[in-house]
Amino acid sequence: MTISLSELLQRKPDADTLTLWLEKIPYAVYLGIRAEIEGNDILFVLPHDRKLIGNPTLPAIHGGVVGAFMEQAATLHLLAKMEDPVLPRIINFSLDYLRPARLRTTYARCTLTRQGRQIANVSISAWQETSETPVSIARAHFLVQDHDRDAPAGVSP
Amino acid sequence: MHIWHFFAGALVFTLRQTPERTVPPLSRAEKSRLIEKMCSYIPHSMLQGIRLEQVDGEEVTMRLPYRPELVGNPESGAIHSGALTVLLDHTLGTAGICCNAVGAMITPTLDLRIDHLRVAPAGRDILATAGVYRVTRRILFVEGFAWCESRDKPIARATGSWVLMPELDLGALFKGSDAGAQQQ
Numbered sequence: 433m434t435i436s437l438s439e440l441l442q443r444k445p446d447a448d449t450l451t452l453w454l455e456k457i458p459y460a461v462y463l464g465i466r467a468e469i470e471g472n473d474i475l476f477v478l479p480h481d482r483k484l485i486g487n488p489t490l491p492a493i494h495g496g497v498v499g500a501f502m503e504q505a506a507t508l509h510l511l512a513k514m515e516d517p518v519l520p521r522i523i524n525f526s527l528d529y530l531r532p533a534r535l536r537t538t539y540a541r542c543t544l545t546r547q548g549r550q551i552a553n554v555s556i557s558a559w560q561e562t563s564e565t566p567v568s569i570a571r572a573h574f575l576v577q578d579h580d581r582d583a584p585a586g587v588s589p
Numbered sequence: 590m591h592i593w594h595f596f597a598g599a600l601v602f603t604l605r606q607t608p609e610r611t612v613p614p615l616s617r618a619e620k621s622r623l624i625e626k627m628c629s630y631i632p633h634s635m636l637q638g639i640r641l642e643q644v645d646g647e648e649v650t651m652r653l654p655y656r657p658e659l660v661g662n663p664e665s666g667a668i669h670s671g672a673l674t675v676l677l678d679h680t681l682g683t684a685g686i687c688c689n690a691v692g693a694m695i696t697p698t699l700d701l702r703i704d705h706l707r708v709a710p711a712g713r714d715i716l717a718t719a720g721v722y723r724v725t726r727r728i729l730f731v732e733g734f735a736w737c738e739s740r741d742k743p744i745a746r747a748t749g750s751w752v753l754m755p756e757l758d759l760g761a762l763f764k765g766s767d768a769g770a771q772q773q
Contacts, residue, residue, distance in 0.1 A: 438664070459669035462658040485632040494633040495698050496678035500671025519662070522670045526702040 445512035476505035509542035520574035614689035666711030680717035701749035
């Protein structure tokens, strides 16, 4: 595939575009993250895979992987909702673990809580059985200004 | 409630000093051995190649070797912030072992907060250093940071809390996990 990530950002965020975005991100491919359109919403899916296990006794998915999945979901959700998409840069990420994530498929849905000119706030909920019993909730701040790519993210935003 | 319900994704053995029972702190070699055992016990960490770099007193440093599949931005080659989350979760969770306290214990992660300070340089291993800064009866407060060239220039900074479960007797589980780790 020859299309660049920057070019992809200009496409309408339909199901095919979301898949193409994910295919461009090696770590998202490694984790196996997928995205599905649900009306006006996007459902992110992390299929269960033994390589993601953090606790072999339960077994449960590594907490860091659940966090990584939620971060990736937040980034793509934000991209899809931006009027003039630029690659968001994460400033910080705060994650609460509510239940162990068993070795099952995990889902995540995001809310763009606030989008300012420079900063966006996204909240994320991840669950396995039902969305009423999340395994983890998180929120993230992103820098969304089309700024110098070499500038450090999160510093003097 | 069944005890396993408490377990978070990353299973962590820690040692805690209780007011009732004071035991000499572990040596550096003992801490290192326990941490290495834990790395091999956690499949995802082992697959990531996360390994112990050094134990320095009550501080632990782990290394995440660079691999192309960890890249988050294909245009810059920078490691994905999520891969840093895995490394920091693992390292901060491991810091309990380096805390001079006794009592084999499982500590589920309660929360984790990460500030991303710089973009990780492409093609380089990432190190993470962490230490416990406060232990209460129930909670372990841990802080740490990820870095590359110099620990004075952190890529990310993390704080988190872990739940101590002194009522859990881990002896049997620990022996079982020991056998499991050796088989891997």
